Amino acid sequence: MTIFGAIGIASTGLTVHRKWLDAVSDNLANVSTVRATSEEAFRAKYVVAAESAGENQGVQVAGIVEGSAEGRLVYEPENPLADDEGYVRYPDIDMSSQMTQLIMAQRGYQANAAVVDRARETYQAALQIGRS
Numbered sequence: 001m002t003i004f005g006a007i008g009i010a011s012t013g014l015t016v017h018r019k020w021l022d023a024v025s026d027n028l029a030n031v032s033t034v035r036a037t038s039e040e041a042f043r044a045k046y047v048v049a050a051e052s053a054g055e056n057q058g059v060q061v062a063g064i065v066e067g068s069a070e071g072r073l074v075y076e077p078e079n080p081l082a083d084d085e086g087y088v089r090y091p092d093i094d095m096s097s098q099m100t101q102l103i104m105a106q107r108g109y110q111a112n113a114a115v116v117d118r119a120r121e122t123y124q125a126a127l128q129i130g131r132s
Helices: 003-029 095-131
Strands: 045-051 059-066 072-075 087-090
Touching: 003 045, 003 059, 003 095
Parallel strands: none
Antiparallel strands: 045 059, 072 087
């Protein structure tokens, strides 16, 4: 694998981890989104990653899977969106799971960024050797 190959593969990892970070941040931002029981709850988004076609091609986002539209019913009779029985619908998002995913996506992004930096430094060192 060449230095440019390493940069290309790491950049695909950066893209996937950025999409994952975007999905997790969207989920966390909407964890307290309340809806009427007649509406669907906010649907959490989950990134599906897959190996890119071909040898040493990296990874790609294969799709986005959405969570349950059912959510969870919470008794809040004082809420203006509450139904006749006093219930509202919240998304079925586990905050601790999302925080764990946030940390994993962040660390993956950092690792891929480090690969790009190391490959760039190696390329620059090779250019300096060639100039000597």
